Amino acid sequence: MVLAELGGKITKALRKLQETTLIDEKVFEDLLKEIAKALLESDVNVQLVKKLRENIKKTINFEELAAGVNKRKLIQKAVFDELCAMLDPGKKPYQPKKGRPNIVVFVGLQGAGKTTTVTKYAYHYQKKGWKTALVCADTFRAGAFDQLKQNATKCKIPFYGSHLETDAAKIAEDGVEQFKKENFELIIVDTSGRHKQESALFEEMEQVVRATTPDDIVFVMDSSIGQAAYDQALAFHNAVDVGSVILTKMDGHAKGGGALSAVAATQSPIVFIGTGEHVDEFELFNVQAFVNRLLGMGDVAGLFNT
Amino acid sequence: FTSMLRTITGNKVLEAEDLAPVLLSFRQRLMEKNVAVEIADKLCESVSASLLGRKISSFATVSATVKKALEEAITRILTPKRSTDILAEVLAAKAQRRPYTIVFMGVNGVGKSTNLAKVCYWLQSNGVNCMIAACDTFRSGAVEQLKVHSRKLGVPLFERGYGKDAAAIAQSAIASAKESGVDCVLVDTAGRMQDNEPLMRALAKLVHQNKPDLILFVGEALVGNDAVDQLTKFNQSLTDFAPDPSAPPRLVDGIVLTKFDTIDDKVGAAISMVYTTGQPIMFVGCGQTYHDLRKLNNRTIIRALLR
Ligand SMILES: Nc1nc2c(ncn2[C@@H]2O[C@H](COP(=O)(O)OP(=O)(O)OP(=O)(O)O)[C@@H](O)[C@H]2O)c(=O)[nH]1
Ligand SMILES: Nc1nc2c(ncn2[C@@H]2O[C@H](COP(=O)(O)OP(=O)(O)OP(=O)(O)O)[C@@H](O)[C@H]2O)c(=O)[nH]1
Ligand SMILES: [Mg+2]
Ligand SMILES: [Mg+2]
Numbered sequence: 001m002v003l004a005e006l007g008g009k010i011t012k013a014l015r016k017l018q019e020t021t022l023i024d025e026k027v028f029e030d031l032l033k034e035i036a037k038a039l040l041e042s043d044v045n046v047q048l049v050k051k052l053r054e055n056i057k058k059t060i061n062f063e064e065l066a067a068g069v070n071k072r073k074l075i076q077k078a079v080f081d082e083l084c085a086m087l088d089p090g091k092k093p094y095q096p097k098k099g100r101p102n103i104v105v106f107v108g109l110q111g112a113g114k115t116t117t118v119t120k121y122a123y124h125y126q127k128k129g130w131k132t133a134l135v136c137a138d139t140f141r142a143g144a145f146d147q148l149k150q151n152a153t154k155c156k157i158p159f160y161g162s163h164l165e166t167d168a169a170k171i172a173e174d175g176v177e178q179f180k181k182e183n184f185e186l187i188i189v190d191t192s193g194r195h196k197q198e199s200a201l202f203e204e205m206e207q208v209v210r211a212t213t214p215d216d217i218v219f220v221m222d223s224s225i226g227q228a229a230y231d232q233a234l235a236f237h238n239a240v241d242v243g244s245v246i247l248t249k250m251d252g253h254a255k256g257g258g259a260l261s262a263v264a265a266t267q268s269p270i271v272f273i274g275t276g277e278h279v280d281e282f283e284l285f286n287v288q289a290f291v292n293r294l295l296g297m298g299d300v301a302g303l304f305n306t
Numbered sequence: 307f308t309s310m311l312r313t314i315t316g317n318k319v320l321e322a323e324d325l326a327p328v329l330l331s332f333r334q335r336l337m338e339k340n341v342a343v344e345i346a347d348k349l350c351e352s353v354s355a356s357l358l359g360r361k362i363s364s365f366a367t368v369s370a371t372v373k374k375a376l377e378e379a380i381t382r383i384l385t386p387k388r389s390t391d392i393l394a395e396v397l398a399a400k401a402q403r404r405p406y407t408i409v410f411m412g413v414n415g416v417g418k419s420t421n422l423a424k425v426c427y428w429l430q431s432n433g434v435n436c437m438i439a440a441c442d443t444f445r446s447g448a449v450e451q452l453k454v455h456s457r458k459l460g461v462p463l464f465e466r467g468y469g470k471d472a473a474a475i476a477q478s479a480i481a482s483a484k485e486s487g488v489d490c491v492l493v494d495t496a497g498r499m500q501d502n503e504p505l506m507r508a509l510a511k512l513v514h515q516n517k518p519d520l521i522l523f524v525g526e527a528l529v530g531n532d533a534v535d536q537l538t539k540f541n542q543s544l545t546d547f548a549p550d551p552s553a554p555p556r557l558v559d560g561i562v563l564t565k566f567d568t569i570d571d572k573v574g575a576a577i578s579m580v581y582t583t584g585q586p587i588m589f590v591g592c593g594q595t596y597h598d599l600r601k602l603n604n605r606t607i608i609r610a611l612l613r
Contacts, residue, residue: 041343042532046334057412109528110594111415115447140594141421142454147447154446195568222415226530227340244455248412252499253539254532277414277501 028075035079044254047232048264083291086260089267093244096125101180103187103212105172107205107236108220110193113248115144117220117274118190119151120282121246123265125186125270126157130184135175136161137168137208138193148190155279157159158184169207170194176212189214196235209240214228216243217264218271221262222249233265242266246276251281259290317361320368325354328372332612333603339611341574342531345581353379377608382392383577384604386586390560392520396434396490399519405437405483406490407516410562411509412524413536414497417564417591419448421524422492423455425562425589427596430459437488439479440465441472441512442496452494459596462488472496473512480516493518500539509540510547513556522588523558525579526565533578537561539582558583563602564591571610576602 025232032053039049059078096102099247104121106114115138122132134152136159138144145161152159160175172197179187191208194201209217219233236242245262251272259270328351336346353375362371389395392408392417399406410418419442420474426436438456440463442448449465456463464479476493480542495512498505513521523540525533537558545555569575576587587602 046338142445143451146450150446224532
């Protein structure tokens with residue numbers, strides 16, 4: 001399972017803490033070092049790990065700790081809280097509103113899982129009774145429209161796209177216009193994969209956004225991404241108004257630490273995670289549950305109440 | 307004066323405590339450049355072991371000495387231990403009147419199909435007749451994606467649609483290629499997670515049933531620590547799910563490192579992948595057009611990592 005290994009390591013480090021009778025600065029330092037290593041092995045950004053260490057050190061002031069205070073509990077809670085805080089940008093995700101068209105544009109790096117995820121997202125809302133539709137504004141990738149068409153057809157979701165038109169912004173605009181007229185409530189636009197180093201690709205994304213005036217822009221990120229996550233996520237955030245993040249391929253072995261980078265860079269919450277290639281392998285994201293899993297703790301309450 | 311000079315240049319023996327802080331900062335740098343933690347640790351350990359007790363002139367700083375040793379270690383890792391001359395191998399197969407077969411494998415979305423098309427373009431421009439075999443029978447649009455490439459490249463596509471057994475399609479494709487005198491068959495496979503046992507079994511079946519000449523693992527330069535696990539488990543699956551466990555194992559022969567244009571100087575995945583397999587990077591994908599395929603430049607990697 002994703003994160004299991006990291007969870008194991010952090011739990012081990014925390015357990016060591018429980019086994020140590022005397023917790024002094026050395027033990028504390030060692031613990032922080034171990035936790036930092038586990039986070040780095042999960043692809044958390046090197047700078048973010050540094051920050052986390054500093055924050056925890058600030059929270060736990062050894063001099064001030066009264067003799068009677070349970071230091072273990074304090075340190076454990078500080079690590080947990082700090083990870084939760086990093087995953088919570090303090091901003092509520094966009095909630096689509098019933099009875100009017102909501103336009104959502106998906107963006108992200110090449111191969112992140114956008115086309116797969118737009119269908120999962122549409123299917124999730126369709127099951128809850130929303131009138132959803134898909135627009136394929138990827139005019140670049142070979143077979144992109146066929147991919148979306150086949151996925152949408154399997155789920156009986158109306159779709160719009162073209163094999164001939166090469167202007168992504170035009171397709172996006174036309175598709176959104178058509179579905180608006182037909183009173184669709186959730187109109188989801190899939191776009192080509194792109195990266196910050198190629199400015200023409202970012203310009204195209206900005207054009208699609210201008211042409212569709214979306215209510216939300218979802219940044220899709222592969223959970224196996226390494227240290228490049230932060231820079232790429234930041235570039236997307238700076239170019240368009242990213243409002244939510246979806247983390248994909250969480251069924252793999254990657255520990256998903258890049259999630260922290262994506263949240264930090266986009267200042268946007270993670271709303272869903274993808275856990276497989278099939279349309280129903282899609283889950284709502286919950287910060288506490290994610291960190292529990294990150295730390296390998298099924299029952300946090302239990303841990304903190306001992 | 308001479309005695310004074312001697313004291314200044316007097317040799318210094320490197321001790322663990324001289325090396326530790328310097329290695330720590332290099333380790334940090336390697337990780338920032340996206341080298342997997344495990345690999346960064348191993349690199350630093352080996353450099354430490356090679357330098358401990360060594361005498362350096364006091365003009366040389368510990369940092370410069372460590373840097374040089376790291377550079378050497380990385381160069382050693384990146385230097386291929388086997389031939390990377392695919393064209394020569396294709397010609398050799400042709401002399402035996404059989405098509406040379408390359409299988410592309412890797413996790414989801416890393417660029418297998420696109421870079422297969424780039425390799426096809428490169429082979430064609432070197433006079434090799436290619437055929438593409440569409441053995442991703444799962445992902446929506448996978449066949450149509452290759453149809454577009456085969457049309458643009460002017461090469462035949464062997465496909466049997468979706469839902470069929472990939473190993474059997476590869477086999478038919480190779481047979482058909484042999485019949486029509488094709489020099490090289492490029493086999494595309496579906497992306498799969500390295501922990502997904504049924505899918506890994508199916509991939510091993512495709513390999514063992516068809517005995518490709520070259521197994522290329524496609525990995526993206528964006529990948530973090532998972533690179534090590536991906537390669538370890540793809541190799542492990544090829545071994546574990548072999549029909550004849552006593553036969554010599556058939557493992558990944560080389561790496562295609564993709565999306566190299568998306569990572570600036572965070573080039574560490576190259577090191578993680580080569581270190582894990584001991585196999586060379588055969589191609590570097592650095593863009594989304596057919597021209598964006600390069601050979602690895604060791605100097606570029608070293609400069610980016612240790613700058
Ligand atoms: N295992 C797994 N695979 C996934 C998941 N999400 C997407 N994929 C796979 O990842 C690969 C790439 O997905 P796509 O949806 O084509 O990615 P994309 O972002 O649209 O790609 P481009 O349009 O080329 O940028 C496909 O093989 C998908 O089946 C997931 O949650 N788990
Ligand atoms: N920037 C960049 N993008 C690339 C490169 N190679 C492939 N891509 C893009 O990555 C995305 C995924 O490529 P595919 O070839 O479909 O990947 P795949 O591994 O076959 O995907 P699945 O079959 O779904 O597992 C596409 O948008 C490609 O254009 C590269 O070297 N650089
Ligand atoms: Mg797509
Ligand atoms: Mg493919």
